[in-house]
Amino acid sequence: MESLSGKTAVVTGGASGMGRAMALRFARAGMNVVIGDVDDDRAGAVAAEARGHGVQALAVHTDVSDESANIALNAAACDAFGRVNVVCLNAGVTGSAGRSWTLSVKDWDWTLGILLDGVVHGVRAFVPGIVEHGDGHVVMTASIAGHVSSAYSGPYMVAKHGVVALAETLHHELRAEKSAVGVTCLCPGFVNTDIVAATRRRKVGEAGAVQDDLGGKWLDFSERALAGGLDPELVGEQVHDAILDGQFWLFTDQAWDEAIALKNQQILARRPPTLGHPSR
Ligand SMILES: NC(=O)c1ccc[n+]([C@@H]2O[C@H](COP(=O)([O-])OP(=O)(O)OC[C@H]3O[C@@H](n4cnc5c(N)ncnc54)[C@H](O)[C@@H]3O)[C@@H](O)[C@H]2O)c1
Numbered sequence: 356m357e358s359l360s361g362k363t364a365v366v367t368g369g370a371s372g373m374g375r376a377m378a379l380r381f382a383r384a385g386m387n388v389v390i391g392d393v394d395d396d397r398a399g400a401v402a403a404e405a406r407g408h409g410v411q412a413l414a415v416h417t418d419v420s421d422e423s424a425n426i427a428l429n430a431a432a433c434d435a436f437g438r439v440n441v442v443c444l445n446a447g448v449t450g451s452a453g454r455s456w457t458l459s460v461k462d463w464d465w466t467l468g469i470l471l472d473g474v475v476h477g478v479r480a481f482v483p484g485i486v487e488h489g490d491g492h493v494v495m496t497a498s499i500a501g502h503v504s505s506a507y508s509g510p511y512m513v514a515k516h517g518v519v520a521l522a523e524t525l526h527h528e529l530r531a532e533k534s535a536v537g538v539t540c541l542c543p544g545f546v547n548t549d550i551v552a553a554t555r556r557r558k559v560g561e562a563g564a565v566q567d568d569l570g571g572k573w574l575d576f577s578e579r580a581l582a583g584g585l586d587p588e589l590v591g592e593q594v595h596d597a598i599l600d601g602q603f604w605l606f607t608d609q610a611w612d613e614a615i616a617l618k619n620q621q622i623l624a625r626r627p628p629t630l631g632h633p634s635r
Contacts, residue, residue, distance in 0.1 A: 356440070356492050356537065356598055360385030363436040365428060367419050367477060368446030370397035372548030373496065373541075376591030377443050382408040384595060389432040389439075391417030391424075392446065411436070419446045419473030420465075425480035438488055441598060444477035445496040445541075449554045449577060451563055452570030455509035463510050465562035470514030474521060482525070485536055492537040492598045495522045499544050499611045503618050503631025507573035526603055539597045543607045545584030551577050 356362075364381040368374035369390035375397075378388045382405035389412070390405075392398040398414035405412035413435060417428045432439045450466030451458050474495055485491035501519035504512045522540035529536050551574060557564035565571045590607055597605045606612075614631055621628055 356490065356601075359441070359595070359598070362440040362490070363387045363389065363432060363438060364441040364443065365389045365391060365432050365439050365481065366443040366445060367391045367417060367428070367473070368496075369443075370394040370401055370414075371553075372550060373543065373546060373587045373590045373594075374443065374445045375401050376587040376589075377445065377494075377594050378405055378412075378591075379408070380588075380591035380595045381441065382406075382410045382412065385410060386441070387411040387436050389428070389435070390414045391419070391428040393418050417446075419444075419476060420468035422472075422476045422479070425473075425476040429480045429484065433484065439481055439484060440491040441494070442477065442481040442485065442491075443494040443496070443594065444474045445494070446473055447496060447550065448563055449550055449574065450508060450511040450514070451566055452508050452554070452573050453566030454507065454569060458509060458566055459562075461562045462566060466510030467514050470511065471517045474518050478521065478525060482536075486529070486532070486534055489535050492539065492601075493525065494539045494541055494594055494598065495525075496541045496543070497522065499542055499606075499614075500631070501540075501542060502615045503611065504628065505573070505631045507569045522603075537598070537601045537603075539594065539602060539605050541590075541594060541597075541605045541607075543585075543590060544610050545580045546587055546590055546607065547581055547584045548587055551581055 364386045366374045366378045369378040370392035381388050387410050388405045390398040390401050402412040402414040415428050415431045417424045451462035495518050497518040498515040500512050501515035526538040565574050
């Protein structure tokens with residue numbers, strides 16, 4: 356995209372962390388913003404903060420795992436502002452943590468429902484309108500976990516590999532159609548957000564919570580790593596710039612370059628993978 360001012364951005368998971376930072380960066384760039392999130396209080400607060408930058412903003416209660424909620428979010432944004440230009444499919448959770456073979460189907464479905472189905476629903480709800488007018492950009496929040504894997508968070512690893520594949524697929528399709536619409540695959544490393552705290556707030560035994568001892572260790576490791584991670588504001592800035600530059604891959608830092616290179620060398624050499632995250 357050549358300019359953002361006066362246009363409209365929708366950010367799922369915009370009530371907190373990187374999504375909040377994206378929404379506020381867009382507001383500072385003069386965009387109207389729509390926050391789609393399950394956390395109504397924090398989403399409302401981010402919308403109010405965005406309005407402080409002189410733009411219009413609204414918060415729409417949205418559970419991204421629900422197809423109809425994504426359709427309603429697109430409709431609400433179009434009703435308010437005419438069209439959507441930028442959509443950031445970003446809502447997320449750490450997901451259920453534990454051994455892959457003992458996590459229940461409910462655990463797998465809950466995590467994949469938010470992290471993978473949520474992005475699929477978002478593509479289906481928003482991309483037709485953006486492609487039709489042609490002045491837009493789709494950002495999908497994947498992760499380094501979409502490139503390298505670790506143990507005890509199977510649903511998260513599977514979902515993020517899926518988001519990387521979907522971002523690549525959408526990019527290929529839009530190029531084949533000679534569309535001007537861009538795609539960015541955001542692959543954060545460690546970013547200092549609320550995502551682990553949100554998992555800790557889930558009740559024992561509930562889907563999305565820690566389910567066993569090793570899942571617990573994985574979450575402890577993640578908590579320490581994220582506490583030393585990047586400021587989400589920096590990621591908001593990077594996303595803003597990637598949209599204007601039409602940049603497909605957005606890695607928030609270079610700390611994982613060697614691990615990604617090693618993984619690809621191992622594939623070509625037919626060697627088994629080594630741990631992406633040393634979480635034990
Ligand atoms: N923090 C990191 O280090 C890191 C690294 C790689 C990728 N990510 C990804 O970044 C994205 C943003 O996470 P964050 O770290 O900013 O976390 P965060 O917890 O600060 O923000 C996530 C937001 O998503 C919302 N959300 C959760 N479930 C939802 C649902 N079903 N529907 C709508 N909204 C929902 C939450 O309410 C919250 O506002 C996620 O997709 C996450 O997987 C994070």
